[in-house]
Amino acid sequence: MTRIRPLPLAGLLFGLATCLCTLAQCGQPGEAAPSAGASLAAAQHPKPTPAGKEQGQEQEQEPNPTVVPERDQLKLLLSGTMSGRLEPCGCASGQLGGLARRMQYIGERRYHDVLLEGGDLVEGNSPLDLEKLFTAVTILANMQHPYDAMGIGEKDLELPYEQWVGYTAGAPFVASDLACDSPDWPGKPFVEKQVRGRAVRIASLTLALPEQYRGEDSRIHLLTPLAGYERAMQGADDDAWRILILQGTDVRARELVPTLQPAPHLVVCCDASYIEPTSRPEMVAGVPIVYPGTRGRILQECTLYRLPKGPRAALELVPLAGSLTVPGGGGDPDVKQVLLAHRNQVKEDGLLQKMARQLPTPNGAGYVGSETCKTCHITAFAAWQISKHSHAWETLQKAEADPKRYGWPVTAYPDCVGCHVVGYREQTGFVSFEETPQLAAVGCERCHGPASEHAMSGGKKRLGLHGGVQGSELCLQCHDYEQSPTFVYGERWPKIAHGLDK
Numbered sequence: 199m200t201r202i203r204p205l206p207l208a209g210l211l212f213g214l215a216t217c218l219c220t221l222a223q224c225g226q227p228g229e230a231a232p233s234a235g236a237s238l239a240a241a242q243h244p245k246p247t248p249a250g251k252e253q254g255q256e257q258e259q260e261p262n263p264t265v266v267p268e269r270d271q272l273k274l275l276l277s278g279t280m281s282g283r284l285e286p287c288g289c290a291s292g293q294l295g296g297l298a299r300r301m302q303y304i305g306e307r308r309y310h311d312v313l314l315e316g317g318d319l320v321e322g323n324s325p326l327d328l329e330k331l332f333t334a335v336t337i338l339a340n341m342q343h344p345y346d347a348m349g350i351g352e353k354d355l356e357l358p359y360e361q362w363v364g365y366t367a368g369a370p371f372v373a374s375d376l377a378c379d380s381p382d383w384p385g386k387p388f389v390e391k392q393v394r395g396r397a398v399r400i401a402s403l404t405l406a407l408p409e410q411y412r413g414e415d416s417r418i419h420l421l422t423p424l425a426g427y428e429r430a431m432q433g434a435d436d437d438a439w440r441i442l443i444l445q446g447t448d449v450r451a452r453e454l455v456p457t458l459q460p461a462p463h464l465v466v467c468c469d470a471s472y473i474e475p476t477s478r479p480e481m482v483a484g485v486p487i488v489y490p491g492t493r494g495r496i497l498q499e500c501t502l503y504r505l506p507k508g509p510r511a512a513l514e515l516v517p518l519a520g521s522l523t524v525p526g527g528g529g530d531p532d533v534k535q536v537l538l539a540h541r542n543q544v545k546e547d548g549l550l551q552k553m554a555r556q557l558p559t560p561n562g563a564g565y566v567g568s569e570t571c572k573t574c575h576i577t578a579f580a581a582w583q584i585s586k587h588s589h590a591w592e593t594l595q596k597a598e599a600d601p602k603r604y605g606w607p608v609t610a611y612p613d614c615v616g617c618h619v620v621g622y623r624e625q626t627g628f629v630s631f632e633e634t635p636q637l638a639a640v641g642c643e644r645c646h647g648p649a650s651e652h653a654m655s656g657g658k659k660r661l662g663l664h665g666g667v668q669g670s671e672l673c674l675q676c677h678d679y680e681q682s683p684t685f686v687y688g689e690r691w692p693k694i695a696h697g698l699d700k
């Protein structure tokens with residue numbers, strides 16, 4: 199895993215769509231993680247290559263890109279919905295992504311004309327999300343490789359307005375269909391830059407507003423997509439590149455794109471259900487639509503060509519497994535400093551405690567701790583005690599103490615803690631190791647739900663599973679494609695199997 203771009207020449211294969219596609223998929227560095235993720239994405243979108251037929255026919259006679267004048271080519275680096283993933287969590291080996299690796303990659307390549315980030319930098323409205331937003335904006339907009347455009351998603355707007363505005367000031371946020379009277383509103387109708395004597399005009403449509411902005415007296419108003427697009431393209435050179443970021447589903451993109459005038463040359467659709475970026479554009483009404491995926495694990499490098507028949511896009515995927523020059527990973531050292539400062543700040547601000555116990559428990563009862571179950575469930579307790587779940591807190595403590603692996607306060611970082619304890623964020627749940635040591639580690643009640651009433655009633659009040667989900671669904675809340683890329687319920691359950699005493 200020393201190289202992260204397996205196919206430096208893939209761009210030259212433009213025109214042989216199937217060839218490019220097959221190679222780009224098989225040629226990824228051989229970690230399990232990306233292919234497991236890729237097949238997951240494929241399973242979620244078993245689409246019969248939309249518009250593939252049209253594309254295949256057209257691409258057969260595509261000219262060689264080396265004869266397309268430079269001015270008619272544009273090189274974009276795309277990423278979609280980041281959802282607060284500043285760094286991979288490190289729970290499994292070979293995890294992809296992270297801003298430190300991304301910025302290092304950009305610095306090493308230095309050939310991108312346009313750096314473009316989709317919307318929804320964060321995925322919630324907690325104090326941690328706010329601090330992540332601040333950190334992400336610092337890295338993406340204010341460091342050595344500033345981004346050209348960033349979309350605004352519906353989730354971004356769920357953050358408290360004043361803080362959101364304060365943290366995003368000066369960053370190249372685009373929201374063509376959002377109108378706001380406040381002078382401090384950072385969402386511009388468009389951004390524009392010059393590349394080889396030609397303007398690149400970038401628009402973004404948010405398409406929806408969260409609940410708090412839907413009233414008549416809301417300070418933000420949603421324009422129709424057509425009005426938003428028109429506003430963004432007003433006064434643009436006829437000759438300009440027109441790029442549109444869409445915060446919406448693929449279905450919405452396919453409906454909308456044919457109605458846009460003048461047609462965009464590229465649509466970047468931030469549909470968060472595309473976990474992995476697509477390796478081939480979808481052609482709709484002559485416009486290439488690309489899906490950059492989520493979490494910034496795999497970047498999408500897009501070369502846009504302006505041909506007599508219209509725009510064409512060639513894509514290459516860049517799995518962020520490490521650096522090109524630093525063996526074993528690396529990552530931009532300055533970005534790493536900013537991330538470290540963020541983590542220390544989270545601890546200093548006591549966010550772990552502040553965010554605890556904010557939500558109701560699923561069954562209204564309280565958490566009591568695994569020791570309470572021991573008296574009545576001797577064999578289940580014994581099985582749990584030898585499972586790794588009972589050591590999940592210790593694992594965090596060890597990780598924190600090991601500077602080679604982490605060396606930063608992971609036991610004070612809400613994301614890490616949430617999956618390694620019982621009932622974090624819920625009433626009566628985990629607060630901190632000092633305050634609630636009985637709830638550290640993945641105890642019985644993380645899976646079965648709060649058991650105060652069950653225990654008091656001597657087992658008469660039924661318990662079931664937390665939130666009433668199926669066993670296999672429950673596991674995936676933590677064992678997802680990043681934490682446990684090879685997780686199969688039927689194989690892992692036997693390792694923790696337990697039940698009623700006979």
Ligand code: HEC
Nearest residue numbers: 586587589590593617618640644669672673676690691693
């Ligand atoms: C709250 C999050 C969470 C849930 C839910 C969860 N796990 Fe885990 N699981 C963990 C953590 C964290 C570890 C690693 C603990 C350590 O090594 O310290 C782990 C480790 C394991 C391991 C040992 C490592 C391995 O893969 O061999 C198995 C097996 C396992 N889990 C199975 C399951 C099964 C089956 C379910 C569903 C019934 C489940 N887990 C649900 C968090 C969870």
Ligand code: HEC
Nearest residue numbers: 287288289290593594597608613614617675676677681682
């Ligand atoms: C979405 C839930 C989730 C989050 C968030 C999470 N973990 Fe984990 N973690 C897991 C699971 C599940 C495992 C077990 C993976 C396995 O063995 O299959 C695990 C395993 C681990 C391990 C043991 C890995 C090994 O090599 O033995 C460490 C260390 C760890 N996590 C640290 C962290 C840290 C630090 C963070 C925050 C940056 C974090 N985790 C965030 C679910 C999570």
Ligand code: HEC
Nearest residue numbers: 568571575578579582587640641642645646669696697698
């Ligand atoms: C990682 C999640 C997880 C943890 C931790 C866990 N369980 Fe379970 N438990 C399950 C699942 C899943 C089942 C199977 C439920 C089913 O098949 O409907 C189960 C089944 C049971 C059953 C049998 C239920 C029945 O109806 O047959 C009992 C009793 C039980 N667990 C008690 C405990 C106790 C006590 C602890 C802690 C010492 C514990 N569990 C820890 C997930 C967990």
Ligand code: HEC
Nearest residue numbers: 567570571574642643646649652653656657659660661662
């Ligand atoms: C005072 C004794 C007692 C305590 C304490 C107790 N249980 Fe139970 N539990 C029982 C009895 C008895 C049953 C069997 C009920 C039945 O067969 O209908 C049972 C059944 C269960 C079941 C399977 C049926 C169901 O309700 O889903 C689960 C799961 C379970 N217990 C989990 C736990 C957990 C987790 C704890 C600790 C937080 C716990 N129990 C504490 C007595 C207890």
